[in-house]
Amino acid sequence: MELSGSQIVIEELKANGVEIAFGIPGGAIMPFYDELNKSKFPHILTRHEQGATHMADGYARVTGKVAAVVTTSGPGATNIITGLCNAKMDSVPLIAITGQVSSPTIGTDAFQEADTYGCTIPVTKHNWLIKDPREIQRVMREAIRVATTGRPGPVVVDFPKDIQVAMAEYNPRSPAAIAPTADPISYTPEPDTKAIDRLIDEIGRAERPVILAGSGIVKAGASAELAEFARRSEIPVINTLLGLGGFPGSDPLFLGMPGMHGTAYANLALCECDLLINLGGRFDDRVTGKISSFAVGATIVHVDIDAAELGKRVVTDIPILADVRDALIMLNAHVKKKNRKGWLTKIESWKRDYPLQYDRDGSIKPQYVIEQIQEVSGGNGIYVSGVGQHQMWAAQFIRFNEPNSWVSSGGLGTMGFGLPAAIGAKVGRPNKETWLIDGDGSFSMSLVELATAATYNIPVKIAILNNTYLGMVRQWQELFFDKRYSHVHYPTNPDFAKIAEGYGVRGFDITDVDQVRSTLEQAAEINGPVVMNFHVNQEENVWPMVPSGAGNDEMQLGPKDAKKLR
Amino acid sequence: MRQVFSILVNNHAGVLSHVSGLFARRGYNIESIAAGPTEDKEVTRIMIVAFGEEDKLEQIARQLRKLYDVREVNQLSYNRSVTRELVLVTVTADSEKRAEVLQIANAFGASVVNISDFSVTLEASGNDHRTRILIKALEKYGISNMARTGMIALPFDGMSEDWEPLA
Numbered sequence: 001m002e003l004s005g006s007q008i009v010i011e012e013l014k015a016n017g018v019e020i021a022f023g024i025p026g027g028a029i030m031p032f033y034d035e036l037n038k039s040k041f042p043h044i045l046t047r048h049e050q051g052a053t054h055m056a057d058g059y060a061r062v063t064g065k066v067a068a069v070v071t072t073s074g075p076g077a078t079n080i081i082t083g084l085c086n087a088k089m090d091s092v093p094l095i096a097i098t099g100q101v102s103s104p105t106i107g108t109d110a111f112q113e114a115d116t117y118g119c120t121i122p123v124t125k126h127n128w129l130i131k132d133p134r135e136i137q138r139v140m141r142e143a144i145r146v147a148t149t150g151r152p153g154p155v156v157v158d159f160p161k162d163i164q165v166a167m168a169e170y171n172p173r174s175p176a177a178i179a180p181t182a183d184p185i186s187y188t189p190e191p192d193t194k195a196i197d198r199l200i201d202e203i204g205r206a207e208r209p210v211i212l213a214g215s216g217i218v219k220a221g222a223s224a225e226l227a228e229f230a231r232r233s234e235i236p237v238i239n240t241l242l243g244l245g246g247f248p249g250s251d252p253l254f255l256g257m258p259g260m261h262g263t264a265y266a267n268l269a270l271c272e273c274d275l276l277i278n279l280g281g282r283f284d285d286r287v288t289g290k291i292s293s294f295a296v297g298a299t300i301v302h303v304d305i306d307a308a309e310l311g312k313r314v315v316t317d318i319p320i321l322a323d324v325r326d327a328l329i330m331l332n333a334h335v336k337k338k339n340r341k342g343w344l345t346k347i348e349s350w351k352r353d354y355p356l357q358y359d360r361d362g363s364i365k366p367q368y369v370i371e372q373i374q375e376v377s378g379g380n381g382i383y384v385s386g387v388g389q390h391q392m393w394a395a396q397f398i399r400f401n402e403p404n405s406w407v408s409s410g411g412l413g414t415m416g417f418g419l420p421a422a423i424g425a426k427v428g429r430p431n432k433e434t435w436l437i438d439g440d441g442s443f444s445m446s447l448v449e450l451a452t453a454a455t456y457n458i459p460v461k462i463a464i465l466n467n468t469y470l471g472m473v474r475q476w477q478e479l480f481f482d483k484r485y486s487h488v489h490y491p492t493n494p495d496f497a498k499i500a501e502g503y504g505v506r507g508f509d510i511t512d513v514d515q516v517r518s519t520l521e522q523a524a525e526i527n528g529p530v531v532m533n534f535h536v537n538q539e540e541n542v543w544p545m546v547p548s549g550a551g552n553d554e555m556q557l558g559p560k561d562a563k564k565l566r
Numbered sequence: 567m568r569q570v571f572s573i574l575v576n577n578h579a580g581v582l583s584h585v586s587g588l589f590a591r592r593g594y595n596i597e598s599i600a601a602g603p604t605e606d607k608e609v610t611r612i613m614i615v616a617f618g619e620e621d622k623l624e625q626i627a628r629q630l631r632k633l634y635d636v637r638e639v640n641q642l643s644y645n646r647s648v649t650r651e652l653v654l655v656t657v658t659a660d661s662e663k664r665a666e667v668l669q670i671a672n673a674f675g676a677s678v679v680n681i682s683d684f685s686v687t688l689e690a691s692g693n694d695h696r697t698r699i700l701i702k703a704l705e706k707y708g709i710s711n712m713a714r715t716g717m718i719a720l721p722f723d724g725m726s727e728d729w730e731p732l733a
Contacts (some may be wrong), residue, residue: 121584122591126634129580146634308628311621 003170005133005163006035009097012140013041015172018068018095020044020059020427022052026072027112029099031164036070044427044456047448049076051420053083053154054446056094058421059428060087061407062382064221066148067424069096074112077158078119082414084154085123089411090242091219093152095143096120102162103131116158125153130160133168150188151306152219188305191322191330198318199277200334202299206275208343209235212258212287215242215410216280216304222325223247223403226279229328233335236347238266240281241395242410249379249399255347256356259287260546261392264354265347267544267552270295272346278302280324283313284411293551303327354544354557356396363537364513366390366465369520370397373435373463376520381433382407382425384460386418386442389471392542394437405432416445422460423453433461433524440466440493447496450503453529461523462531467538468493475541480548500531508532568597569623570649570719573612573630574604574638581635585612588633594618594626598651598716609637613718642719649693649719654679655701656687658708667707674700685710 003011009032013021020042025033036043046052049071056067071077077098087094101110117129126146128139143155203209217226223246230237230253237247238255247254256263258270270276276298281287283302288294291314301318302310310319320327358367370393373383383398384407385391391408400406407425409417422436443464453460474488497507506526508519510533523530543558575581582601589596597615604611616626623641630639642649659667660683667686671678676690690700694717701709 117580118583121580121587142634306632308625308632312625 001170002167004031004035005130005136005159005166005168006032007039008133008136008168008170009140009157009159010035010039010041011170011172012137012144013068013095016141016144018066018144021068021070021097022046022055022059022424023068023070024049024052024072024076025070026076026099028073028101028161029070029076029097029159029164031161032070032097032099032159043070044452046420047451048446049079050083050416051423051446051449051452053080053087053094053096054414054417054420055424055427057083057087057090057092057417058384058407058424060092060094060424061421062404062425062432063428064219064404065428066093066095066144067428069094070098071096072099072112073101073116074114076112077116078114081119081123082412084120084156086409086412086414086417087154088123088125090409091152091215092154093147094154095147096154096156098156098158099164100129100158100160103160104162106160116156120156120158123154124156127156127158129158130163133163133166136163136168137170137174188323188326189321191303191320191327193330195318195320196327196330196334199301199320199331202275202301202318203233203235203335204338206299207340208273209233209275209277209340210255210269210273211235211237212240212270212276212278212281213237213243213246214240214279214281215246216324217243217246218403220280220305220323220325221403222280222328225325225328225332227251228332229335232332232337234338234340234344235277236269236344238262238269240284240287240410241408243281244395245400245403245406248401250401257395259284259289259552260548261396261542261544262546262552263356263396264544264555264557265350267546267555268350268354269347271553273298275299276301278304279328280304282309285313288314288552289546289554290549290551293553358540358543361537362513364510364516364534366467366534366536366540367393367397368513369463369465369516369534369536370394370437372517372520373437374398376517376524377433377435381405381435382429384408384418384422384425384434384436386436386438387413387415388439388442389467389475389540389542390437390439390442390465392472393465415442418442419446419453419460419462420449422462423449423458426458426460434459436460436462438462438464439471440464440468440490440496441470443496444490444493447499450500450505450529450531454504457528459526459528459530462529463520464496464531464533465536466493466496466533467536467540469538471540472542478541479545496531496533506530510534567620567623568615568617568644570642570644570647570717571612571614571616571627571630572640572642572719573614573636575610575612575633576635576637577603577608577610578635581610582612584633584635585614585630588629589614589616589626592626592629594622598714600716600718602718613716615717640721642721644694647719647721649717650691651694651697651717652689652691652715653697653701654687654689654713655704655709656680656685656711657704658684658710659686660684663707667704670700670703674703676700
């Protein structure tokens with residue numbers, strides 16, 4: 001049958017498991033939107049294209065499914081650069097369909113023309129500019145395959161307006177012709193059995209092993225396999241920021257997060273281990289601290305699906321190129337129980353000596369609000385954050401018990417990610433209570449999407465930990481710039497509760513610590529989005545902390561206690 | 567360390583941007599780049615000469631393999647492959663110096679493509695070593711213009727183990 005280019009794109013989205021689009025129409029994408037409407041393809045109209053990308057991102061992180069982002073040419077396309085980069089850094093699949101000016105006018109600086117192809121090369125896994133309607137079927141199949149296989153990531157299909165209306169023969173059952181490519185883009189290598197055997201040997205020999213589990217565990221759906229592996233071999237587990245939820249936070253073997261704002265016991269375990277098993281993490285600089293003092297003397301094992309990550313930052317003794325779930329299944333078939341009482345006892349004593357803690361002084365402490373959110377939600381919700389101090393507190397104080405329940409911008413650290421990501425997450429898993437923990441600075445960057453939450457009645461519960469500062473930057477200025485505060489204060493923040501009401505969203509203003517719990521309980525009962533503006537202690541800092549560029553062994557535990565950990 | 571990357575890519579528009587952009591954004595310097603068709607019309611070969619520490623060069627190769635339109639990346643070692651570059655060079659040489667320049671050209675098997683009252687333009691090809699010596703020899707006369715294709719290379723047959731495909 002003959003279909004228009006737009007119709008073929010929609011057919012291929014449906015055929016390849018894409019169930020929803022987030023976007024905003026404009027001149028160069030109008031024929032596509034016309035077909036989108038006719039085909040009744042589910043679509044959420046956002047208020048900013050960047051918001052659309054973060055929604056698709058949050059959706060993918062909680063469902064494992066890929067969503068489409070649709071924008072017009074020029075500014076519509078350039079507005080998604082941050083969202084694409086964010087998804088690329090955190091290996092999140094999404095497919096962006098961007099309108100482009102008509103083929104004959106490309107390169108003439110036409111109205112709303114931008115070099116979307118050129119602009120998006122560095123922020124996508126791959127991108128395409130469609131030049132012929134007969135290519136669409138192949139490109140769409142390739143695009144979705146590239147986005148979702150191997151190490152996932154975002155892709156862009158740039159779609160000129162004339163191609164959107166051009167007709168082409170379409171056969172939904174025609175076999176997918178895939179261009180030849182080097183293997184790593186999408187294939188899953190078999191774990192090397194020799195390396196697995198070596199690892200089994202090392203585990204048998206190790207006195208002080210530790211597992212560092214990254215977001216690869218969550219993406220590979222390997223949480224159950226990880227739990228089995230850790231418990232059978234009695235090896236404690238550290239979760240990276242994005243790996244949180246990949247191992248139950250309530251398990252006695254769980255050590256929390258490592259690195260800059262990790263727990264003291266996780267960092268001590270990294271410093272003193274003799275075997276470090278990194279499962280699906282990428283040794284980010286926020287995790288390792290100064291490389292020369294990272295896991296010194298330990299045998300380092302790294303399992304990753306991306307060959308380029310093996311040996312990229314940390315010299316690895318046993319690199320294993322594999323889907324981490326496959327590797328864990330092989331490990332579980334062979335790993336033996338070993339008594340590690342001495343090591344586990346030592347870790348227990350660190351947990352007792354250096355717990356995560358904060359002072360209660362009658363003000364609203366941000367950590368307290370987060371603990372209360374955890375209690376009110378029963379720990380079974382989906383938790384989303386912006387970027388900054390509140391993000392670190394959320395990562396520290398929420399006990400994540402299941403995978404895909406934590407949505408946070410890790411690699412890029414994108415302020416403004418929270419609200420749209422929470423909307424996307426709630427759309428993806430409507431039966432899960434979705435809590436956004438945000439900062440006033442982060443929230444301000446994308447609060448326009450409150451309109452989207454209101455329009456579609458997407459019941460996200462938004463807790464703003466409002467300290468009237470760009471808190472993380474303020475903390476750094478306090479600690480590393482001798483309290484020379486430079487442009488970090490928002491003394492005239494708007495009344496966020498009133499702003500919410502203006503958008504038709506329930507708003508609460510909380511100034512008293514005694515109102516925290518009752519407000520959260522009330523919010524949980526409301527069938528719709530809610531904004532809670534918590535006026536939290538303004539000078540609270542995130543502890544512990546490894547100063548930038550220092551080793552994890554130089555961690556500072558708190559303000560009064562500026563002594564190093566060891 | 568200096569290395570020649572022989573990169574086989576799908577012959578699509580935009581591929582060169584992906585490849586060269588990767589070098590730029592990851593902070594790797596390209597010394598020369600040459601691209602051209604291969605025996606297969608759907609495949610282009612891009613030859614890139616880059617400098618760096620061994621682990622950096624290894625990282626480049628691994629990042630290159632992640633590019634969608636890249637089919638194959640080989641890291642060629644200098645001593646086990648044939649490398650060639652074409653150089654066009656215009657040397658300042660009036661009638662007095664011309665004979666000397668032509669003598670040098672002759673010694674290097676370079677051919678003369680143009681002679682004017684004040685210059686000689688030569689065409690030379692050879693491996694890296696040879697072209698470098700030639701250019702050095704010509705520099706003292708004054709080089710007014712030079713164009714180089716960048717290095718291309720193929721491994722010596724029968725020494726295929728030196729293609730060094732990466733683990």
